Amino acid sequence: MVSFTQFCILYFYFIASVVSQVSEFISIDCGSTSNYTDPSTGLSWSSDMDIMKHGRQVKVENPNGNSMQFQTRRDFPSDNKKYCYNLSTKERRRYLVRATFQYGSPANVDAYPKFEIYLDATQWATVTIQDGSRKYVNEMIIRAPSDSIDVCICCATTGFPFISTLELRPLNLSMYATDYEGDFFLNVAARVNFGALTKDLVRYPDDPYDRFWESDLDRRQNFLVGVAPGTARISTSKNVDIRTREYPPVKVMQTAVVGTEGELSYRLNLERFPANARAYAYFAEIEDLAPNETRKFQLREPYIPDYSNAVVNIAENANGSYTLYEPSYMNVTLDFVLSFTFSKTNDSTEGPLLNAMEISKYQQIAAKTERQDVTALNAIRNMSAESVWANEGGDPCVPTNWEWVNCSPTPPPRITKIALSGRNLKGQIPSEINHMEELTELWLDFNSLTGPLPDMSNLINLEILHLENNKLSGSLPLYLGRLPNLQALYIQNNSFSGEIPAALLSKKISFNYEGNPGLHNEAQRKLRFKLILGASIGVLAVLLILFLGSLILLRNFRGKMSHQKCDENGNSTQPGTKQSTACSIARGGHLLDEGVAYCISLSDLEEATNNFTKKIGKGSFGSVYYGKMKDGKEVAVKTMADSSSHLNKQFVTEVALLSRIHHRNLVPLIGYCEEAHQRILVYEYMHNGTLRDHIHGFLL
Numbered sequence: 001m002v003s004f005t006q007f008c009i010l011y012f013y014f015i016a017s018v019v020s021q022v023s024e025f026i027s028i029d030c031g032s033t034s035n036y037t038d039p040s041t042g043l044s045w046s047s048d049m050d051i052m053k054h055g056r057q058v059k060v061e062n063p064n065g066n067s068m069q070f071q072t073r074r075d076f077p078s079d080n081k082k083y084c085y086n087l088s089t090k091e092r093r094r095y096l097v098r099a100t101f102q103y104g105s106p107a108n109v110d111a112y113p114k115f116e117i118y119l120d121a122t123q124w125a126t127v128t129i130q131d132g133s134r135k136y137v138n139e140m141i142i143r144a145p146s147d148s149i150d151v152c153i154c155c156a157t158t159g160f161p162f163i164s165t166l167e168l169r170p171l172n173l174s175m176y177a178t179d180y181e182g183d184f185f186l187n188v189a190a191r192v193n194f195g196a197l198t199k200d201l202v203r204y205p206d207d208p209y210d211r212f213w214e215s216d217l218d219r220r221q222n223f224l225v226g227v228a229p230g231t232a233r234i235s236t237s238k239n240v241d242i243r244t245r246e247y248p249p250v251k252v253m254q255t256a257v258v259g260t261e262g263e264l265s266y267r268l269n270l271e272r273f274p275a276n277a278r279a280y281a282y283f284a285e286i287e288d289l290a291p292n293e294t295r296k297f298q299l300r301e302p303y304i305p306d307y308s309n310a311v312v313n314i315a316e317n318a319n320g321s322y323t324l325y326e327p328s329y330m331n332v333t334l335d336f337v338l339s340f341t342f343s344k345t346n347d348s349t350e351g352p353l354l355n356a357m358e359i360s361k362y363q364q365i366a367a368k369t370e371r372q373d374v375t376a377l378n379a380i381r382n383m384s385a386e387s388v389w390a391n392e393g394g395d396p397c398v399p400t401n402w403e404w405v406n407c408s409p410t411p412p413p414r415i416t417k418i419a420l421s422g423r424n425l426k427g428q429i430p431s432e433i434n435h436m437e438e439l440t441e442l443w444l445d446f447n448s449l450t451g452p453l454p455d456m457s458n459l460i461n462l463e464i465l466h467l468e469n470n471k472l473s474g475s476l477p478l479y480l481g482r483l484p485n486l487q488a489l490y491i492q493n494n495s496f497s498g499e500i501p502a503a504l505l506s507k508k509i510s511f512n513y514e515g516n517p518g519l520h521n522e523a524q525r526k527l528r529f530k531l532i533l534g535a536s537i538g539v540l541a542v543l544l545i546l547f548l549g550s551l552i553l554l555r556n557f558r559g560k561m562s563h564q565k566c567d568e569n570g571n572s573t574q575p576g577t578k579q580s581t582a583c584s585i586a587r588g589g590h591l592l593d594e595g596v597a598y599c600i601s602l603s604d605l606e607e608a609t610n611n612f613t614k615k616i617g618k619g620s621f622g623s624v625y626y627g628k629m630k631d632g633k634e635v636a637v638k639t640m641a642d643s644s645s646h647l648n649k650q651f652v653t654e655v656a657l658l659s660r661i662h663h664r665n666l667v668p669l670i671g672y673c674e675e676a677h678q679r680i681l682v683y684e685y686m687h688n689g690t691l692r693d694h695i696h697g698f699l700l
């Protein structure tokens with residue numbers, strides 16, 4: 001009754017688990033043309049037509065058996081590219097990833113394929129087909145590093161790379177957890193079901209996690225040899241409690257081998273070894289031992305310190321028969337040829353027993369391209385999502401780089417060059433590009449890029465930037481001039497506008513900005529302006545010098561004349577400057593038609609007019625007196641009644657005008673006097689006027 005209840009609990013446990021696991025299985029039949037459910041397992045397989053655009057579907061010739069998954073395969077070109085399947089995962093969840101390869105047996109084969117498979121950037125295996133009828137299986141146990149993984153096929157050395165199936169199986173709980181899972185995948189090297197009833201491998205649905213448990217009866221080359229004499233196969237139909245850590249399938253635990261002569265010994269080739277490995281042994285006492293019977297044994301070979309001395313007593317270790325005891329070796333270094341021997345202890349009545357074992361190599365996880373670079377590249381790929389170049393899968397750099405990028409050699413790879421000239425890119429340059437700090441070359445010329453340049457000020461290693469022949473607009477950002485390694489900047493035939501940063505023009509770089517009508521070369525303009533300004537100043541200076549020179553010459557000349565006359569005429573007290581000012585102003589007026597007006601001192605005028613006694617006329621401005629100069633010249637002396645006017649020119653003009661109207665006979669002007677607030681004009685005295693007076697009057 002108790003066992004029945006237990007059975008029911010177990011039964012429902014497995015049904016539940018199977019249901020929950022299986023819905024998350026990803027099973028891809030590569031090269032298949034349709035989706036189907038495989039009746040032998042009940043698993044749903046999907047064609048890779050929708051997820052793999054590369055390669056070709058190939059019908060396998062003479063497939064081994066009628067397993068549905070191996071009727072077709074997908075062949076890829078033998079080139080320097082990689083072909084990747086992108087599988088979505090849950091980050092940090094553990095998975096079993098399996099890729100299988102069955103080439104088939106065509107009538108004549110030149111050379112079977114040999115190529116590489118990668119899981120993300122990590123080299124997974126070299127697939128070397130030697131037997132076309134054999135199914136080559138590669139399994140990797142991983143803790144998903146992100147929300148998707150890439151399984152890539154590449155690097156054929158012979159034949160065409162191909163793949164038959166790709167499977168993703170989520171694991172549960174802490175199955176296959178290791179101390180190193182952040183840095184290492186587990187590359188499964190052997191998983192053997194001892195005492196198997198048939199040569200068939202055990203998988204789903206017997207194993208809810210769909211691991212492949214290979215039968216120890218599968219006598220393929222280098223697989224499992226050198227069985228010790230007296231090895232017996234035993235099995236039970238009783239349930240085995242497998243709820244420990246790795247949950248091996250009950251079916252596997254129900255069979256075992258026993259060393260009836262006290263020893264169990266096997267030899268097994270471990271591909272890609274020597275290496276550090278995670279190893280598991282699965283034991284369950286499936287014989288009903290009598291009370292006087294015991295089964296105790298030790299691992300004699302290989303010698304593993306701390307483990308080899310321990311005595312295994314399965315039923316005791318597992319706390320009961322039909323219960324899993326699962327000693328494992330977290331980190332053991334194993335050779336390519338693994339020879340292992342279990343020997344019974346001297347006090348044991350029964351020989352050693354082994355149900356199953358599993359050995360996985362620690363596979364160092366290789367660094368993928370720096371995430372921020374990938375993010376930027378994805379944004380760029382999204383600008384031309386349908387293009388072939390934008391759909392090269394996998395990591396941009398590993399194992400081979402995308403055709404349009406270059407990568408730095410040291411892990412983690414960084415993108416150093418983007419070459420997308422003339423790739424029909426549309427839209428704006430994505431802002432993510434600013435995080436690609438290792439970028440040295442960016443070629444985006446001859447596309448249809450629009451909008452302004454994004455911030456690229458972090459690209460301090462950028463040497464070459466080609467943006468010509470796009471539709472980019474906006475101003476040239478200042479940071480361009482500050483990129484310390486920039487050697488070449490080509491932006492011709494765009495719609496940039498505004499000022500060119502001065503730093504760009506002063507730096508020693510190849511800089512071409514033709515064909516941007518809105519772009520101003522402020523520095524050049526300034527230079528031109530400076531040149532013009534310089535020239536103008538020069539010309540002005542020369543003119544000024546000439547002007548001043550002539551002025552000085554003239555003044556000297558005038559000054560001389562004036563001084564001569566004043567001196568001749570006696571003690572002029574007029575200061576030189578005032579005199580010269582008055583003279584120049586008078587000369588600048590319209591009064592002078594002949595000769596030169598000069599300063600006449602007040603005392604001379606007083607003398608000539610006999611102290612202004614003979615008045616010959618009077619106007620609103622003042623009186624006009626008759627006078628006779630020392631040289632006998634008769635003059636008319638007009639005094640200004642209002643001496644407050646300081647505007648000499650106006651004064652002169654007005655006086656002249658008034659003189660013309662009221663004294664037509666007063667012309668021409670001989671001299672003037674501006675002294676002691678007196679303003680006096682001295683004209684030649686004309687008797688009764690002349691024809692010349694009239695003409696002159698009109699001219700005035």
Ligand SMILES: *[C@@H]1O[C@H](CO)[C@@H](O)[C@H](O)[C@H]1NC(C)=O
Nearest residue numbers: 016017018020021172173208
């Ligand atoms: C996996 O874990 C979940 C939650 O712990 C549980 O519901 C489910 O039954 C487990 N499946 C297996 C196969 O252990």
Ligand SMILES: *[C@@H]1O[C@H](CO)[C@@H](O)[C@H](O)[C@H]1NC(C)=O
Nearest residue numbers: 033034035045046047049050
């Ligand atoms: C096959 O199944 C996948 C999902 O697993 C689906 O995306 C695809 O469209 C199916 N293809 C066909 C031909 O039904």
Ligand SMILES: *[C@@H]1O[C@H](CO)[C@@H](O)[C@H](O)[C@H]1NC(C)=O
Nearest residue numbers: 086087088147148393394395
């Ligand atoms: C892989 O698929 C995931 C979603 O399932 C997607 O986010 C990611 O970009 C894809 N990776 C590549 C390289 O296409």
Ligand SMILES: *[C@@H]1O[C@H](CO)[C@@H](O)[C@H](O)[C@H]1NC(C)=O
Nearest residue numbers: 180184276277331332333362
């Ligand atoms: C395993 O042990 C070796 C030697 O002690 C050590 O170098 C290595 O880092 C360990 N871990 C792995 C995952 O190999």
Ligand SMILES: *[C@@H]1O[C@H](CO)[C@@H](O)[C@H](O)[C@H]1NC(C)=O
Nearest residue numbers: 290291292293294348349350
């Ligand atoms: C154990 O006892 C049984 C009888 O009860 C006997 O037949 C058998 O030989 C004994 N086995 C050993 C190893 O002593």
Ligand SMILES: *[C@@H]1O[C@H](CO)[C@@H](O)[C@H](O)[C@H]1NC(C)=O
Nearest residue numbers: 315316317318319320321323
């Ligand atoms: C071993 O199993 C028995 C019952 O079968 C149980 O009473 C005992 O607690 C178990 N011991 C351990 C250490 O699990």
Ligand SMILES: *[C@@H]1O[C@H](CO)[C@@H](O)[C@H](O)[C@H]1NC(C)=O
Nearest residue numbers: 298311343344345346347348
């Ligand atoms: C077991 O017996 C053999 C001889 O029959 C002896 O050489 C060996 O040391 C013994 N082992 C132990 C652990 O007592």
Ligand SMILES: *[C@@H]1O[C@H](CO)[C@@H](O)[C@H](O)[C@H]1NC(C)=O
Nearest residue numbers: 378379380381382383385430
């Ligand atoms: C890709 O472009 C489409 C529009 O063309 C946009 O809706 C989507 O968000 C873009 N995806 C990414 C990751 O930039």
Ligand SMILES: *[C@@H]1O[C@H](CO)[C@@H](O)[C@H](O)[C@H]1NC(C)=O
Nearest residue numbers: 468469492493494512514515
């Ligand atoms: C700019 O465009 C014109 C006309 O489309 C073309 O002739 C010229 O070669 C282009 N300049 C560059 C540098 O490509």
